[in-house]
Amino acid sequence: MGDPKLPAPNHRMWLMAPPSIAKYVMDSATNRYHEAATWSKGKNLKNSQADRDHSPQGTLLTQLTGRIVAVRRMKHSTFFDVRNSQQEHQCLAGTSEYDGFGVGVADIVKLHGRPSRSRTGDAVLEVDSLVCLSKPSGQESLTDDFRAGALRRTGRSVRQDRAREILVDSGLRERLRVRIRVMRSIRQSLLELGFDEIDIPVIVTSPFAGTANLFRLNSADLASVDLYLRGSLESHLKQLIVAGFESAYCMGASFRNESAELHEFLMVEGMSSRFDQSQLIDMVEQVIRGAALSVRGFPAVANNRVEALATPWRRDTFSAITGASANEGASVKRAYDALRGPISDGFRLPVFVDKFPAVLSPLAQRDESLAGNAMRGYMFFSGLRICEIVQEQADAEEQRAVFEAQKLSIAGDSGAKKDSWAYDSELLEALKLGCPPLSGFGIHINRLVAALTDVRRVSDVVPFPLASGLMAR
Template sequence: MDRFERDRLVKLEKIESLGIDPWGQRFDNHQPIEKIRSMAPAESGVTGERVRIAGRLMSRNNKGKLKFYFLQDWSGKVQLMVSRADVSEEQWELIGALDIGDLIGVDGTLRLTNTGEVTVFVETITFLTKSLSQPPEKHSGVKDIEILLRQRYLDLIYNEGVLERMLKRTEIIASMRQTLAGEGFVEVETPVLHAIAGGAAAKPFITHHNALDIDLYLRIALELHLKRLMVGGVERVFEIGRVFRNEGIDATHNPEFTMTEIYQAYGNYESMMDLTEKIVVDAVKKISDEMVLPWGEETIDFTPPWPRKTYADLFAEHAGCDMHDSAAVAEVAATHHIETADKHPDVIVNDVFEATVEDHLQGPVFVIDYPASICPLTKRKQDNPAIAERFELFIKGMELANAYTELNDPRLQEELFLTQLQGQTEEDSMAKMDHEFIKALKVGMPPAGGLGIGIDRLVMLLTDSRSIRDVIYFPLLRPEGTEE
């Protein structure tokens, strides 16, 4: 135990000796600090309204019989001023036992100081929780990223803007739900444990159900169960949920992430483009008065409508060759050190697309009409079956959304499930046969548009965050003390 903790324990005992519960009780009718700040008098020296607030002490400045603090709740900060003349002897003793990090309730009056600082002149302090841990040093703060991620509460309390960013995440998700409800979609919950890992090309996490003695997979996508619901007559359906992929971790990938998948009967991929644009624009409006948001030293202009560009045209522009010219594509692949042996030609094309095109997609831009062979759950264009009615939304080189005109022909779907693409191992492929899904398709699924949006990436883009770890409360970390 260090001297700081010992000192706090002494103050804890002092609080208890005053007959005060150091762990607090219910504290009703307090108002958000952001709200009471808006109630402050317009001029200094004028006594304003009586207010009641609660929060954490963030700093203090003792000047004899005057003590100044800053109190913080999840809406903001406000200055407190305590005068020895305005409080009882017991209250003054309690104030002497306060530490930075303690949680308190305050009753007092609002005033504006001569320097223009909104201040609560304290009448009564209600002690709510003693902090036994020394806060980070004021000026350096918590800088160790490993500590911040393992002790996210320190990040939220002491690093400016972190809590605000995470609360914006909640606002963005709430906006998505509101937009979808307004368009007539219903929200559902589907199983997290799957007998078959389907609906995406990804490596699953495997678990075991003891009672049934069977292996199960944590879902890698939401798709196939939502489509079953469309078969059953749920014509506009969506789910917001956690998805799990047993793959790498980087700035835009976490093995456990949040996404939404949305399906609209009697729509197509163009319907989903319109819906995607509305979802994102509404989310921007929820958190900002402007449609242009910062992105580092740059900006992102979300003003609709957004451009729609074909995969083939973008490939020709940035790869410098026709995507159907296999020899030219192979040359470009070689310059980018892309492995081509035993790969389907369209897989090579897509590898080249990712290497040469995606970084140029500053967006927002819809990339439409992908090679059909890399889209086994997608309906083909009627006038060109080599092209799938699929789009991806890109912003700042990052894929944010993926959508299809959904394949609803059970015979073709079964055929595609059975013929995996060259160069993909079984564990990487979405082509494992899901007999139950095929059985559902045979009942008849309406023509439909389907859409998936990565919510963590959307929050990154709307909050100017460079890493997915910055917008997930508790990202996956290597166990503490293990070697790299």
């Protein structure tokens, strides 16, 4: 007889509490399964009257598929823990029966059994039948990693052993669950605020990404075209506003040929003609606060960080924070040097620092009230730059003039990379069509998750990082 068809999982419920195990009553007359009461660890097992009436001759049965992560052998009984995607379940079989199954730690199994209780009152699944679905090669070393709760270093790259590390390191798995929930919360918030999610090309023809260096690509079919991995989502989002979208965002990876953290990093970038910069600051503050509160109580989350991000942002300016004027920060290197001290002090509560030097903000509108500054700011928290919010430049000729000024600035800056300047010709052509006033934002997912979970290494919060270096500030 075939297996029962399991109901679709309620993911929303699973995020709030461990899921119950679905149980089925098998009607011996019809050979069909009927859903019975639910059961989970720590709850009393009771069948409803409806279940008993529906199948008076039924047998309570549970199906579970997962990986064995621990085994405790006794003289007559063997307890073993099976982990599925959401939690670990304690299972029980007679020792001779367990030996007959021919399974051990790290095996993937499918079993049927009955919810019961051990002599000490713990909830267990008393196993009737078990099938081994997969046995890993190198099982002995994987068993040792499970017992240690961490990956033994092999000298190979981070990605080569990443699946094994996620498998055995419960802390890493919990941080990745935080990441998933944060991404889901941000998406939901932006949907409610009227933003359309759209995809942006990963391969671009312009090397422009502010003052950053990009990865260059080669194509056999497009040998005459310069190709790059995108370093930002901003330009294409702005072009979409020109094309008639009011509010759009993209959640995706950007790539920089710079520090290990920035080789590949996940961003949420958005653009809107419905909000000015001041309104967008309030909106993004609300989005980040909601993301932080959505993971409050998760095992990997530092709740003091959640409470801090739930407080209103302090507002300040670049000059007030650094003590440097815009003219003193008139080169990329000097501007970042001025920020290094305040950032290293930590910013234990979220601080939005506005009016950055124009040299750092080639796509931002210039601040007419303060020469040398742009209408661009960052939110800093826990020593990390979490997000940026910008009043975007909408005039094609003014944007071209900014590109020219940036070229001269970089040419005279001994600390700048000489290939870090380029026109974004696609953007200039789009702006010539006419662009409404607009503002934009970018939220750095890796850094936000790192701040919430109180870690500093990229590999602590990214599923498959290229390297395990520290987060850039």
